[in-house]
Amino acid sequence: MYDFADRVSAVKPAAPFVISNLVTELEEAGEDIVDFSVGQPDFETPENIVEATKAAIDAGHTGYTPSNGISALRRSICEHKLRARDGLDYEPENIVVTPGGKHALYETVQALVEPGDEVVLIDPVWSSYEPFVKLAGGEAVHVDLAPYDLKLEPGLDDLEAAVTDDTALIMVNSPNNPSGMVFSDAAFEGVRDIAVDNDVLVIADEIYNEFIYSGERQTSLASLDGMWERTITINGFSKSHCMTGFRLGYLAAPEEIVDQVGKVHSHSVSCAGNFIQHAGIEALEGTDTDAFTGEMVETYRRRRDLLVELFEERGFDMPVPEGAFYAMIPIETDDDMAWCKRAAREAKVGLVPGSAFNTPGYARASLVEPRERTREGVERLADAGFI
Numbered sequence: 001m002y003d004f005a006d007r008v009s010a011v012k013p014a015a016p017f018v019i020s021n022l023v024t025e026l027e028e029a030g031e032d033i034v035d036f037s038v039g040q041p042d043f044e045t046p047e048n049i050v051e052a053t054k055a056a057i058d059a060g061h062t063g064y065t066p067s068n069g070i071s072a073l074r075r076s077i078c079e080h081k082l083r084a085r086d087g088l089d090y091e092p093e094n095i096v097v098t099p100g101g102k103h104a105l106y107e108t109v110q111a112l113v114e115p116g117d118e119v120v121l122i123d124p125v126w127s128s129y130e131p132f133v134k135l136a137g138g139e140a141v142h143v144d145l146a147p148y149d150l151k152l153e154p155g156l157d158d159l160e161a162a163v164t165d166d167t168a169l170i171m172v173n174s175p176n177n178p179s180g181m182v183f184s185d186a187a188f189e190g191v192r193d194i195a196v197d198n199d200v201l202v203i204a205d206e207i208y209n210e211f212i213y214s215g216e217r218q219t220s221l222a223s224l225d226g227m228w229e230r231t232i233t234i235n236g237f238s239k240s241h242c243m244t245g246f247r248l249g250y251l252a253a254p255e256e257i258v259d260q261v262g263k264v265h266s267h268s269v270s271c272a273g274n275f276i277q278h279a280g281i282e283a284l285e286g287t288d289t290d291a292f293t294g295e296m297v298e299t300y301r302r303r304r305d306l307l308v309e310l311f312e313e314r315g316f317d318m319p320v321p322e323g324a325f326y327a328m329i330p331i332e333t334d335d336d337m338a339w340c341k342r343a344a345r346e347a348k349v350g351l352v353p354g355s356a357f358n359t360p361g362y363a364r365a366s367l368v369e370p371r372e373r374t375r376e377g378v379e380r381l382a383d384a385g386f387i
């Protein structure tokens with residue numbers, strides 16, 4: 001009866017939501033679930049940001065804004081985040097403020113990819129990347145890092161081999177969701193060489209770049225020689241300032257790219273929320289970001305250490321996450337979605353199947369449960385015979 005567009009029919013619902021919906025259903029039925037399935041920090045939005053949001057509404061910042069975002073926020077993003085924290089040289093004209101980093105990715109892919117184009121994705125890959133490509137009519141080409149303990153550097157030859165004359169884009173996400181890996185400078189230099197030699201554009205999704213356990217900053221891809229003009233940098237406020245429900249993110253790119261992406265942006269969302277953008281200025285200028293993210297990172301690092309220890313004690317050799325707040329735990333099954341559903345129902349533990357990230361053989365655990373609950377979650381999996 002309904003004749004849907006092929007490019008939409010080709011996309012499946014996001015697998016993390018399949019599991020988190022099941023977890024919610026079980027919790028509503030009175031079950032206690034150790035829930036490692038959600039992809040958002042378990043910290044509260046800082047009070048100053050909440051207050052600034054209310055004040056912005058009271059001050060009447062409730063109408064449309066310029067499509068690419070209010071200039072005070074675009075300036076703040078350039079000064080207080082990209083230049084000060086990431087060593088990136090962008091001006092307000094290079095910024096499009098979006099309702100979440102996800103929409104920044106979506107509209108960038110819409111602007112750059114068309115039928116016949118290939119987009120190179122690096123597995124494990126965040127579950128929305130391939131749908132972005134398919135919704136633009138393009139074709140995803142996957143590079144698998146599973147043989148390399150989920151690290152990019154040893155997979156650079158495979159990345160190079162995946163690039164063809166039809167490649168429109170390479171998408172790089174570090175620190176990585178779901179693996180928690182932080183790609184090395186050498187890996188980034190390899191990406192640069194491949195991108196420059198083959199004249200392709202790169203999306204650098206740096207949304208987790210405040211979450212690195214070593215305490216070091218990650219080199220931003222666009223700061224490497226030859227990369228500024230071919231990189232679209234994606235970032236946002238969801239993770240760094242625990243503002244997932246505000247829906248605030250941005251892209252930074254050369255003006256020519258901004259002009260094209262800005263058309264997709266203005267014809268789809270018009271602009272990000274007005275008072276939300278004011279909250280973004282407060283996040284950047286009124287928050288002690290080092291102290292706030294420092295506390296989160298330390299908490300996630302301690303949970304990471306515990307999780308790795310618990311799995312190693314049980315004889316598993318798991319890739320050790322270096323950032324973000326995720327870990328890939330090795331599992332043995334032919335059907336990881338069924339395995340994760342059973343783990344939720346029988347062991348009362350929420351995990352996302354690795355196949356959602358094109359990496360079967362693993363399940364993703366978000367490090368969002370306190371240490372004692374984390375321990376309990378692993379024990380429940382062991383007691384119920386899942387590990």
Ligand SMILES: Cc1ncc(COP(=O)(O)O)c(C=O)c1O
Binds near residue numbers: 236
């Ligand atoms: C890799 C990655 N990029 C981008 C996003 C977008 O986040 P948001 O739209 O909340 O800014 C997420 C969210 O989970 C993510 O994991």
